[in-house]
Amino acid sequence: MNSALENIYKHFNIDDKIVDIYAFGSGHIHDTFKAIGQKNNYILQRINQHVFKDVDGLTQNIVKVSDYLFKKGLPAPMQHLTPVPLIGLGYVYFGTERHAWRMFNFIEGSKTFDKVSNREIALEGGKAYGSFLKALRGFPATHLVETIPGFHDIGFRLNQFLKAIENDVCYRIEFVPKEIELIFDRAEEMRKLEPLIRKGLIPRRVTHNDTKVNNLLFDENDRAICVIDLDTLMPGYAIFDFGDAIRTFANLGEEDDKKLNKVGLSMENYAAFTQGFLDETKSMLTNDELANLAFAAKYITYEQSLRFLIDYIEGDRYYKVSYPEHNLVRARAQMKLLKSMEDHFDEMHRLVRAFS
DSSP: OOHHHHHHHTTBOOSSOEEEEEEOOOOSSSEEEEEEESSOEEEEEEOOTTTOOOHHHHHHHHHHHHHHHHHHOOOTTOBOOOBOOBSSSOSOEEOGGGOEEEEEEOOTTOBOOSSOOSHHHHHHHHHHHHHHHHHTTTSOGGGSOOSSTTTTOHHHHHHHHHHHHHHOTTSOGGGOHHHHHHHHHHHHHHTTTHHHHHTTSSOOEEEOSOOOGGGEEEOTTSOEEEEOOOTTOEEEOHHHHHHHHHHHHTBSSOTTOSOGGGOOBOHHHHHHHHHHHHHHHTTTSOHHHHHTHHHHHHHHHHHHHHHHHHHHHHTSOSSOOSSTTHHHHHHHHHHHHHHHHHHTHHHHHHHHHHHO
8 A cells, every 4th residue: 555645544533444545536636546444435635736726715615515414414315425534623634745635435335427328317417416506505605715716707718718829838829720719709609698697697606516427426226326526616606507517417429539420419318417407406596597507508518618728728737638639639529519509509498498
């Protein structure tokens, strides 16, 4: 077992002996390990402090919401993620080079999916993320900090994009003229939500903000049982949680698919996720939220295309990559998905109305 990792876990308040630790999961941001104990298992993570600069704020968000959900209770079979405290005070251990480490209890019998293989998983996902939003509707958004300011602010992202193009620090602009054109062609449309948000017609809520399929745990019967990866849990907008989920729950291809002919919107999975999500949330959503739910899927897919493209231009500083063009491949796959959503948009909007 890695002696450095062994030294780290010993700072957490667990009445257990760890016998093995190994790399775990497929996340883009943090370094994640599964710790095997004699009694229980745990998740040990090194927080990416380049992405999450306010580690204390991030941690307090998770602790506050975890405590709230523990007291409130979640409908079966849903569970909530439990952070493990340090020996002493706090939940984060700062190790060598001030690396920030945290631990969670591992939910036994759980699994994740990187791809949605059938409508039942999409339906479960919609119900799970919808029930998570509904469970937190009584928690004041003002009690949480923004772990990443401007996270789903398209104006902020477009300004980042302009700076990335202007600086061109890695001399990559010449390789992406079509991708840049697509971003600029849709920029005005994507800013149409800004006045609704400013006027409060789309209200600020406590939201997850990273509702991918692999941020849900499922049991052996493929029932969703826990929402995980709460780092972006902060004040946000419910429609963006819906829109972000559609990117993975209803994508026929992979998020980083090199074969763009495989990428497109599965209307079957879109319908299933929408049904599950609205079964849980339609009573709490405003008319303006419902009217813009389908558009939010386009918005977030556009935003994610933009973020991948920015990271490619700037030299892959945010997302982990497996090869030099990985972020460009991701951006192109998201752009193909966006075009598919544009082709199916009328039907997407009709389904929202049908399930509302």
